[in-house]
Amino acid sequence: MSLSCSHLLCGESSSSVISPGGGDYYSSDLDSRPPDAVESIAGLLEHESDLAGLSSFSAVDQPIDASIRSEYIAWILKVQRYYGFQPLTAYLSVNYFDRFVCCHHLPKKNGWPLQLLSVACLSLAAKIEERLVPSLLDIQVEDAKYIFEPKTVQRMELLVLRVLDWRLRSISPFCYLSFFAHKIDPSGTYTDFLTTRAKEIIFSTIQDTSLLECRPSGIAATTILCAANDLPKFSLVTAQQAESWCDGLNKDEIMMIRLKMKAKKKPKVFPQLPVTYRASI
Structure with missing residues (x-):
């Protein structure tokens, strides 16, 4: 489905979607670290509030209804299971989703904008954490309500990156x-x-x-x-x-x-x- 929306148009090249962005990215899965990495854990604890990106978010002033959010998070989890993505991929997708809706106004708080956002967040997380990433069309499985053209998803990816200030790292x-x-x-x-x-x-x-x-x-x-x-x-x-x-x-x-x-x-x-x-x- 071809959807044009002026707020999704960005000047950046789509090839820069997975760019680290000034060294601001690192893999947040530290399961491979030795169990006595006390200094690493202390550093994470010191900075986790800043990197979580949701320190000012509360269930009281949530920008979208909880049941609506749950619907799109459930879709992300279904696609994660469908492709056998790592748990961290799904977690980061949800993190990007929540941070985006917390600080950016969408034209609609349900329907195609949130579906498009879900696809973009999952795609970004998969490009970071997965070795094999489905195409932007193939990732739209598991009864996705809307199917978007790759160019539309790429524009949404760039919008997500701009709204999150290219801060894709997240302490999970x-x-x-x-x-x-x-x-x-x-x-x-x-x-x-x-x-x-x-x-x-x-x-x-x-x-x-x-x-x-x-x-x-x-x-x-x-x-x-x-x-x-x-x-x-x-x-x-x-x-x-x-x-x-x-x-x-x-x-x-x-x-x-x-x-x-x-x-x-x-x-x-x-x-x-x-x-x-x-x-x-």
Whole structure:
């Protein structure tokens, strides 16, 4: 669908869409860092409020309705699963989406403008984090309500970059997961389970606007704590103990985030074990 809109016209070349922009970009997935990278974690905690881009955003003055936002975030997550994108790709897409609608006026707060924004944000995040990126037409799958021409998406990408001041770096909860997992289990035996389960919890609540004001470190600590409590060995680890993992964590914040997540938590479904009946003689 060809859609012309004057506010989407930019003078930059479309080839510059994935340009770092003055060294302002870095990969925010630090799962590969060693678990004792205390200095790196301290630096992230120091700057996360500035880089999150949502420090002044609140659920009270959200620029779009929560149910409408949830609809487009759900589409981003469906495409992420369809192509097997990394979790960070989806998280960055949502981050760009929220930051954009927070500081830029759209002609409509529903319909094609938000669909176009969703495509552009997902495309930008995929170009940064993924090795293989679908074309701008192929990325519009999973029952996208509107199909946009590549030129239209490129213009929207450039608008997103300008509105975000080319600041595509974002400190996410994923930056902290391995570090916090090793704090709970220094042996590394359960690290994969803890980080994987924490990511599942993050994505189960990513559509909740009440968490937009929460710091990435607080979300990471809370989800790792929830994951640890799923294991009998670590079921007694508390928010007070989590507070000691590094300077900057706050037990009250962790407990508050946990309460919000608990309100959204779905009941666990345990797999049914096959039952064998002995034939009576």
